[in-house]
Amino acid sequence: xxxxxLARRTNVSERSLRYYEAQGLLAADRTPGGHRDYPERxxxxxxxxxxxxxxxxxxxxxxQLLPCMxxxxxxxxxxxxxxxxxxxxxxxxxxxRTIADLVRSRDTLDEVIQVAEGT
Amino acid sequence: xxxxxLARRTNVSERSLRYYEAQGLLAADRTPGGHRDYPERxxxxxxxxxxxxxxxxxxxxxxQLLPCMxxxxxxxxxxxxxxxxxxxxxxxxxxxRTIADLVRSRDTLDEVIQVAEGT
DNA sequence: GTAAAAGCTGACACTGATGTCAGATTCAAG
DNA sequence: CTTGAATCTGACATCAGTGTCAGCTTTTAC
Numbered sequence: 691x692x693x694x695x696l697a698r699r700t701n702v703s704e705r706s707l708r709y710y711e712a713q714g715l716l717a718a719d720r721t722p723g724g725h726r727d728y729p730e731r732x733x734x735x736x737x738x739x740x741x742x743x744x745x746x747x748x749x750x751x752x753x754q755l756l757p758c759m760x761x762x763x764x765x766x767x768x769x770x771x772x773x774x775x776x777x778x779x780x781x782x783x784x785x786x787r788t789i790a791d792l793v794r795s796r797d798t799l800d801e802v803i804q805v806a807e808g809t
Numbered sequence: 810x811x812x813x814x815l816a817r818r819t820n821v822s823e824r825s826l827r828y829y830e831a832q833g834l835l836a837a838d839r840t841p842g843g844h845r846d847y848p849e850r851x852x853x854x855x856x857x858x859x860x861x862x863x864x865x866x867x868x869x870x871x872x873q874l875l876p877c878m879x880x881x882x883x884x885x886x887x888x889x890x891x892x893x894x895x896x897x898x899x900x901x902x903x904x905x906r907t908i909a910d911l912v913r914s915r916d917t918l919d920e921v922i923q924v925a926e927g928t
Numbered sequence: 929g930t931a932a933a934a935g936c937t938g939a940c941a942c943t944g945a946t947g948t949c950a951g952a953t954t955c956a957a958g
Numbered sequence: 959c960t961t962g963a964a965t966c967t968g969a970c971a972t973c974a975g976t977g978t979c980a981g982c983t984t985t986t987a988c
Contacts (some may be wrong), residue, residue, distance in 0.1 A: 692934075692935075692985095693934090693935070693936095694933095703976070703977080704935085705975090705978085706975075706976065706977095708937090709975070721935095721984080721985085722984095723935085723936090723984045724935080724936065724937095724984075725935055725936075725983095725984065725985075726935080741910065741913060742917070743975080744910050744911075744914065745910070745911055745914030745915070745918075748974075749974080749975085755918075758921055758924070758925060759920075759921055760920075760924065769925065770921065770922075770924075770925035774925070775922055775925045775926065778918050778921060778925075781918060782915055782918045782919060785911050785914060785915045785918070786915065788911060789908055789911050789912065789915070791860065791864070792864055792907060792908050792911070793908065794860060795860050795861060795863065795864030795866075795904060796864070796901055796905065796908070798857070798860065798861070799864075799874075799900060799901045799904070800901060801878075802877055802889065802897060803889075803897050803901065805877070805879065806877060806888065806893070806894045806897075807894065811955095811964075812964090812966095813965080822947080823965085824945090824946060824947065824948085825945075825947095827967090828944095828945070828946075840954080840955085840965095841954095842954045842955070842965085842966090843953080843954075843965085843966065843967095844954065844955075844965055845966090867944080867945095868945085
């Protein structure tokens with residue numbers, strides 16, 4: 691599929707999709723004229739990339755991570771190095787802390803909201 | 810207390826503390842010479858500000874929110890407007906979604922880590 | 929064959945909290 | 959008084975993903 695359709699289906703801008711390619715996160719075939727041609731799997735991949743971005747991972751880390759994932763059409767094409775595993779574990783722990791922080795913040799907000807509503 | 814001590818105690822840079830003041834998040838008395846002089850309460854306030862920043866709130870929203878909070882030394886000095894309550898509710902819901910996203914991301918990472926460790 | 933729609937590359941702007949540096953002033957202690 | 963540490967203001971830089979625009983080329987539909 692073309693970049694426009696992929697953008698529509700994933701709700702991600704064409705700009706971002708090209709950026710993902712530049713960062714090595716998303717590969718695409720090319721038509722003879724040079725237009726990007728994405729496989730169906732690209733949809734899931736873009737969603738996954740967005741998810742990891744939302745989790746605070748940087749593109750470099752995602753680029754290392756993606757080849758180690760079970761892909762929708764087969765096993766991982768690379769094995770995570772111990773170094774990468776350590777990095778990912780650190781990220782996982784960071785995410786855990788972030789979640790805990792967010793829960794507290796949400797409770798703080800709830801308190802303010804309840805006080806205001808009780809007025 | 811002076812800005813240096815506040816920075817040390819909150820683990821927030823002096824730069825950021827001055828920024829908070831410029832954004833109307835953190836007030837400080839001044840010595841005759843112009844140096845900032847913070848009350849003890851400032852410590853808690855800075856921690857709270859950091860927490861709200863971590864939750865993704867922007868300084869403008871925090872500036873609106875803070876006066877409506879039960880302060881350590883008394884009741885709120887302002888009442889949340891319906892508009893603000895709506896905003897905060899939206900933020901709270903956004904945080905909820907963020908938490909859900911993070912949980913999924915963490916699980917994704919865990920999966921990769923486990924696959925790698927099982928090698 | 930032609931025109932409109934879609935895609936391409938490359939460059940620059942933006943956000944928003946924070947880092948950093950320079951030069952001047954104030955504070956605290958001897 | 960003097961000196962060194964702390965603080966002041968103001969300006970510019972950074973990050974990293976994304977927005978946006980220009981100018982050109984390809985694709986698609988008629």
